[in-house]
Amino acid sequence: MSRLVVVSNRVGPLKDTGRAGGLAVALVDALTQAGGIWFGWSGEISEEGTFGNVRRVGSRKVLLATLDMTQADYDAFYVGYANKTLWPVFHYRLDLAVFDRHAEEGYLRVNDRFAARLRSLLRSDDVIWAHDYHFLPFAASLRAMEVENPIGFFLHIPFPAPEVLAALPNAAQMVRRMLAYDVIGFQSRRDAANFRRFAVEEIGAREADNGDLLLGSRRTVVRAFPIGIDAEGFARQATTPDARRHTRRTEKLLAGRQQIIGVDRIDYSKGLPERFRAFGRLLEDYPENRGRISLMQVAPPSRAELDAYAEIRRELEALTGNINGRFADLDWTPIRYMTRSFTRRALAGLYRASRVALVTPLRDGMNLVAKEYVAAQRAEDPGVVVLSRFAGAAEEMSEALIVNPHSAEEVAANLQTALTMPLDERRDRWQALFDRICENDAASWAQAFLAALNNQGNGQEEKEAS
Numbered sequence: 001m002s003r004l005v006v007v008s009n010r011v012g013p014l015k016d017t018g019r020a021g022g023l024a025v026a027l028v029d030a031l032t033q034a035g036g037i038w039f040g041w042s043g044e045i046s047e048e049g050t051f052g053n054v055r056r057v058g059s060r061k062v063l064l065a066t067l068d069m070t071q072a073d074y075d076a077f078y079v080g081y082a083n084k085t086l087w088p089v090f091h092y093r094l095d096l097a098v099f100d101r102h103a104e105e106g107y108l109r110v111n112d113r114f115a116a117r118l119r120s121l122l123r124s125d126d127v128i129w130a131h132d133y134h135f136l137p138f139a140a141s142l143r144a145m146e147v148e149n150p151i152g153f154f155l156h157i158p159f160p161a162p163e164v165l166a167a168l169p170n171a172a173q174m175v176r177r178m179l180a181y182d183v184i185g186f187q188s189r190r191d192a193a194n195f196r197r198f199a200v201e202e203i204g205a206r207e208a209d210n211g212d213l214l215l216g217s218r219r220t221v222v223r224a225f226p227i228g229i230d231a232e233g234f235a236r237q238a239t240t241p242d243a244r245r246h247t248r249r250t251e252k253l254l255a256g257r258q259q260i261i262g263v264d265r266i267d268y269s270k271g272l273p274e275r276f277r278a279f280g281r282l283l284e285d286y287p288e289n290r291g292r293i294s295l296m297q298v299a300p301p302s303r304a305e306l307d308a309y310a311e312i313r314r315e316l317e318a319l320t321g322n323i324n325g326r327f328a329d330l331d332w333t334p335i336r337y338m339t340r341s342f343t344r345r346a347l348a349g350l351y352r353a354s355r356v357a358l359v360t361p362l363r364d365g366m367n368l369v370a371k372e373y374v375a376a377q378r379a380e381d382p383g384v385v386v387l388s389r390f391a392g393a394a395e396e397m398s399e400a401l402i403v404n405p406h407s408a409e410e411v412a413a414n415l416q417t418a419l420t421m422p423l424d425e426r427r428d429r430w431q432a433l434f435d436r437i438c439e440n441d442a443a444s445w446a447q448a449f450l451a452a453l454n455n456q457g458n459g460q461e462e463k464e465a466s
């Protein structure tokens with residue numbers, strides 16, 4: 001059996017630390033089955049950077065192989081091009097995107113350096129699977145070094161409409177480089193369709209009947225592989241003593257009132273200010289909820305070195321203050337806003353104590369919180385998901401209440417529907433969602449992607465041989 005080589009910006013952990021998300025678990029499972037390497041950035045800055053030694057930890061079966069970056073690499077590749085250019089453009093925020101030639105060069109340089117270091121670890125029958133927007137040109141870098149192995153790519157974030165992507169300088173070259181992959185997986189059908197349309201309209205690729213793209217002698221499989229969570233595992237976490245403690249503590253604090261929960265990294269794509277305003281609108285338009293319903297927002301900071309992130313943090317603090325100042329009562333605080341992080345178990349317990357999950361990103365590749373919330377519910381008395389139509393998860397979760405996150409009125413009205421939904425309807429909707437989430441879980445996502453990659457790897461070989 002071929003070894004699997006996973007490439008992602010951050011690697012690990014190999015063991016369940018209580019904090020690892022479903023993605024890490026699915027990848028470690030896939031790596032353990034096939035044996036292989038997880039390759040990426042160490043998280044360290046050093047003077048040698050990508051010229052330093054590859055550090056290896058783990059067993060012979062599954063190895064973590066990591067490289068440092070220099071400060072200049074980190075600034076150009078990670079802070080610069082990945083997070084100040086690609087992230088905003090791919091989330092439809094051209095107003096926040098920075099177009100800097102040096103950052104773009106740094107991004108390409110780091111991809112080349114990572115590829116060169118990975119090449120020295122490769123065997124001829126390894127299967128390579130790269131992840132996310134840090135590695136759009138990675139296969140092209142490897143191909144230029146005559147690596148012939150099957151290489152797949154999964155994009156965790158949205159792929160924007162061609163009209164938006166066209167604003168990115170050198171977008172066509174970037175998409176052309178992406179076609180050096182054998183398989184490109186997207187979160188949703190919409191993302192895959194956007195990619196195909198750009199490739200056809202802007203670089204003259206041909207679309208085959210099955211949606212594959214053909215350019216020159218290469219064929220690239222382009223498909224949606226919606227990512228899942230370890231649903232049964234997460235459901236079990238929700239009944240651990242640690243989870244129960246968090247459920248009980250929250251319920252005690254609520255004293256018969258209901259809670260709406262939001263859980264998101266602080267990021268402008270998550271629609272947090274819009275969400276707080278919609279919650280304010282709920283209290284305004286449906287005053288019977290005053291004193292009875294609160295919003296718990298868990299929002300750990302991320303990418304704090306970027307101005308746009310510091311700004312949104314300030315905005316959230318101000319909004320919390322405004323809404324709480326306006327509506328709070330002696331024994332009731334409308335918004336509880338927390339920036340700390342929780343273990344998976346504690347989080348599962350908090351989901352379980354909440355009647356509604358409010359998941360309203362302005363754009364999101366998938367959004368795993370919506371799925372985790374469903375997995376953590378009690379079958380006999382489950383809660384309701386209010387979900388943005390702009391989350392990839394909306395394609396699969398039609399039994400949620402689907403909303404436009406830009407409309408405070410629409411979100412408030414759907415919150416009201418969720419809060420007053422009869423038990424029978426809550427159960428029916430939840431059961432349909434839970435069954436689907438269990439079926440399309442993280443393991444089946446990894447299997448489906450790797451099956452497509454193994455298949456296509458063989459296909460290209462046959463074509464080359466003939």
Ligand code: ADQ
Binds near residue numbers: 264300365366
């Ligand atoms: P993210 O943008 O990080 O992921 P999301 O899918 O919501 O978005 O995943 C966040 C994860 O972090 C969830 O598992 C959540 O439980 C966890 N988390 C958040 N706050 C936490 C806290 N305070 N304590 C502990 N855990 C916390 C990117 C894309 C998404 C895509 C995923 C996976 O942006 O669209 O769904 O990758 O492909």
